[in-house]
Amino acid sequence: MAKFDKSDIERRMQGAVESLKGDLSGLRTGRANTSLLDPVMVDVYGSMMPLNQVATVSAPEPRMLSVQVWDKANVTAVEKGISKANLGLNPMQDGQTLRLPMPDLNEERRKELAKLAGKYGENAKIAIRNVRRDGMENLKEDEKKKDISEDERKRFEDDVQTLTDKYAAETDAAVEVKVKEIMTQ
Structure with missing residues (x-):
């Protein structure tokens, strides 16, 4: 039984964002870290x-x-x-x-690092979308098994989409901050 668990979906999406932040912290800027x-x-x-x-x-x-x-x-x-x-x-x-x-970063290296930060962000968003897809599939299964009604499924799908939007925005914000840091050191 795949009963819908909003907190599990949120935990998994938060994990993708935390993993991204770890990846971004490993990118070198001009400052020692x-x-x-x-x-x-x-x-x-x-x-x-x-x-x-x-x-x-x-x-x-x-x-x-x-x-x-x-x-x-x-x-x-x-x-x-x-x-x-x-x-x-x-x-x-x-x-x-x-x-x-810590050597100074030249312009070309800064652009490479900024591009890499963007790639990390895209990977995090893919992970978030995968969690969203799993959640949506579980909701459809629950409805088929008559565990939830169609109205409940739609309401839960809205919740999942809201979480997806929230964590995708958090991902974009983290990447934007890192790119700004890389380009202005």
């Missing part, structure tokens, strides 16, 4: 591990990231991991600390 290094994987102890499991990342200055590696033996591996992540950062070793100055 510790979440920039979240996707970095490091080859240590014979396996690939997220950077945050072998080091502490901080932003001591607006245009500098600092990576404090916990085990001195892993400093080179962390440096390679950051370089391989293709983030346009050049780590400078200082003992067990890696300093990552």
